[in-house]
Amino acid sequence: MTDLPDTPETRRASCHCGAVVIEAFLPQGLASASRCDCSICRLRGPGAVTALTARVRVLQGEDNLGLYTWGTRTAKHYFCRTCGIYTHHQRRSDPAECGINIGCIDGIDPRDFAAIPWTDGINHSCDR
Numbered sequence: 001m002t003d004l005p006d007t008p009e010t011r012r013a014s015c016h017c018g019a020v021v022i023e024a025f026l027p028q029g030l031a032s033a034s035r036c037d038c039s040i041c042r043l044r045g046p047g048a049v050t051a052l053t054a055r056v057r058v059l060q061g062e063d064n065l066g067l068y069t070w071g072t073r074t075a076k077h078y079f080c081r082t083c084g085i086y087t088h089h090q091r092r093s094d095p096a097e098c099g100i101n102i103g104c105i106d107g108i109d110p111r112d113f114a115a116i117p118w119t120d121g122i123n124h125s126c127d128r
């Protein structure tokens with residue numbers, strides 16, 4: 001695990017161009033950060049912190065959010081239609097949770113996440 005704070009907190013996150021701004025409650029704080037090696041996460045890279053889906057609010061740019069789904073279409077991957085940046089996704093493993101792109105979180109130094117653990121997305125819990 002990382003030594004990031006596990007204090008519950010609400011964070012803002014935004015895409016590269018600034019069109020999309022979201023706010024999310026992180027019940028385990030930044031310490032919930034994880035990376036995943038599933039087919040999509042391995043391409044987009046940065047890893048995510050855990051938020052409660054019911055407490056993710058789009059503050060700005062809802063119309064500018066693209067939605068990508070495939071396979072079982074359970075997971076919902078959101079991205080900015082202008083700059084293409086993935087902001088968050090509703091999880092397949094638990095739709096009550098969302099992953100928030102750690103790189104999008106305001107005031108974050110991505111180097112703080114150097115040691116974040118990996119999730120085994122190749123052997124997804126829903127496929128076992």
Ligand SMILES: [Zn+2]
Nearest residue numbers: 015017080083
């Ligand atoms: Zn954008």
